[in-house]
Amino acid sequence: MIGHNSAISAGHLRATILGWRAAHPDVEVDGVEADRGALLAGLDTGEIDIAILVGEANHADFRHASFWNERVMIALPDSHVLAGRETVHWTDLRGERFLLPGADPGPEIRDILLGRLMMAGEPPDIRMHQASREAILSVLGGGLGVSIICEGGTGARYPDVVIGPSSASRDRRSSAIPAIGERTTAIPHCGGSSPSCATAMHCRSTFRERARQ
Structure with a gap:
């Protein structure tokens, strides 16, 4: 097993x-x-x-x-201003609402966000939900916020959602x-x-x- x-x-x-x-x-x-x-x-x-x-x-x-190391990826509504960026930097995400699952690996991702965005000078707005990552990503396209996922979750597709690399993609310290x-x-x-x-x-x-x- x-x-x-x-x-x-x-x-x-x-x-x-x-x-x-x-x-x-x-x-x-x-x-x-x-x-x-x-x-x-x-x-x-x-x-x-x-x-x-x-x-x-x-x-x-x-x-x-x-x-x-797995790359850290950003999931965004396809209408988001950052959706067309080749790479999204942490400073680009200041002021965003992050939706994360309460179950693994949500807490690990929350810690990455806290460390990165606190360094950028602003505490992040993180909402932990008692829902699966699939459920969160399935409604993300409605403009409810953004999310962070690991590379292992990028093989699935969700309506009106785009997934792209963050500036942490080559940062071993914050990789999974x-x-x-x-x-x-x-x-x-x-x-x-x-x-x-x-x-x-x-x-x-x-x-x-x-x-x-």
């Missing part, structure tokens, strides 16, 4: 999962999208073999490694870094022979190869 807390309609994670599945057609692969806390709990109970998390995996009880986790106490008992252990080990190797590309 592969757990993740971000969209996989595009980007490294989607390509990695599909590539690994094509290379190992005899192995059944299942996945679950959930918040960070639920994924860590799943690792603890053994329900999840490997978790790919947006942001740093700063959890002492889990082994983890950083793989790649997926991380892989395993409970350290579980490794000695795994032995490398169980299906779940084999899945985790093969996935880890594949993710590392993808990160080098």
Whole structure:
């Protein structure tokens, strides 16, 4: 079971999962999208073999490694004055209303916004909604505000919405870094022979190869 807390309609994670599945057609692969806390709990109970998390995996009880950076993207109504820009800078977003999901990776994106726009001299207007990112993006074209998404969410299309790169696209410090986790106490008992252990080990190797590309 592969757990993740971000969209996989595009980007490294989607390509990695599909590539690994094509290379190992005899192995059944299942996945679950959930918040960070639920994924860590799943690792603890053994329900999840490997978790790919947006942001740093700063959890002492889990082994983890950083793989790649995902670009930070801006979602705007197609009628917005910035919709035609090749790149949107943080200073361009001062005074905007940001709509974010309360679930992952919304809190991580909120922290990026707070850090960037506070540096620009103005506290951002951030609205956290108990709705999915898909629901927010589906109504964004009505001029309700703007949103920030990770590159993994750019494969889907939403009515009257355009998605483009932000000036943070090449900024590693504010990029989303997926991380892989395993409970350290579980490794000695795994032995490398169980299906779940084999899945985790093969996935880890594949993710590392993808990160080098």
